Amino acid sequence: xxxxxxxxxxxxxxxxxxxxxxxxxxxxxxxxxxxxxxxxxxxxxxxxxxxxxxxxxxxxxxxxxxxxxxxxxxxxxxxxxxxxxxxxxxxxxxxxxxxxxxxxxxxxxxxxxxxxxxxxxxxxxxxxxxxxxxxxxxxxxxxxxxxxxxxxxxxxxxxxxxxxxxxxxxx
Numbered sequence: 001x002x003x004x005x006x007x008x009x010x011x012x013x014x015x016x017x018x019x020x021x022x023x024x025x026x027x028x029x030x031x032x033x034x035x036x037x038x039x040x041x042x043x044x045x046x047x048x049x050x051x052x053x054x055x056x057x058x059x060x061x062x063x064x065x066x067x068x069x070x071x072x073x074x075x076x077x078x079x080x081x082x083x084x085x086x087x088x089x090x091x092x093x094x095x096x097x098x099x100x101x102x103x104x105x106x107x108x109x110x111x112x113x114x115x116x117x118x119x120x121x122x123x124x125x126x127x128x129x130x131x132x133x134x135x136x137x138x139x140x141x142x143x144x145x146x147x148x149x150x151x152x153x154x155x156x157x158x159x160x161x162x163x164x165x166x167x168x169x170x171x
Contacts, residue, residue, distance in 0.1 A: 007022060007025075010042075013042060014035065014038050014039060014042060015038060016035065016043060032122065033066060033067070033068075034066045035066065036064065037066030040155065041155075043143060043152075044140060044142075044155065044158065045139075045143055045146055045152035045158075046152055047063055053088065053090075054092075054093070055088065057105050058086060058105070062087075064155075069084055072087075075104050077097075077100055116148050116150040117165055123144070123148075124150055130144040130148070137156060137162055137165065138159055
């Protein structure tokens with residue numbers, strides 16, 4: 001790990017064993033959906049590309065939150081088989097469900113493509129290292145680095161503080 005953590009320490013933080021971390025790093029396995037929320041919270045961003053279709057947004061939401069389909073369906077106020085049809089068969093929801101879907105999943109608007117450049121520009125103009133910039137947002141250097149490379153997007157909880165910091169730098 002490039003964060004200075006031993007595998008055993010990371011395993012404890014994520015609630016898995018060191019062999020699991022080894023398998024993830026070696027590409028033999030991937031984190032289970034129920035563990036992805038912890039992994040995403042640890043690294044500070046979702047490393048998967050932004051999703052725009054409803055089925056992919058539903059899958060990404062379940063992964064980020066570590067939910068079963070049944071639990072996600074409960075959040076959406078529908079039966080599990082209905083949510084499964086939306087997620088896996090691409091069946092369109094009835095119009096009355098869209099408001100709830102948008103409330104739960106958030107807006108379908110993609111992140112501006114220039115966000116990595118805006119972050120890098122604001123950080124450099126402020127004369128801050130990635131670590132210092134991350135400290136102001138409550139994330140680690142590795143997270144800022146990933147954002148600047150466009151490898152992942154800031155989590156919703158970090159978007160507001162990041163946008164405020166960027167807006168202050170844009171003026």
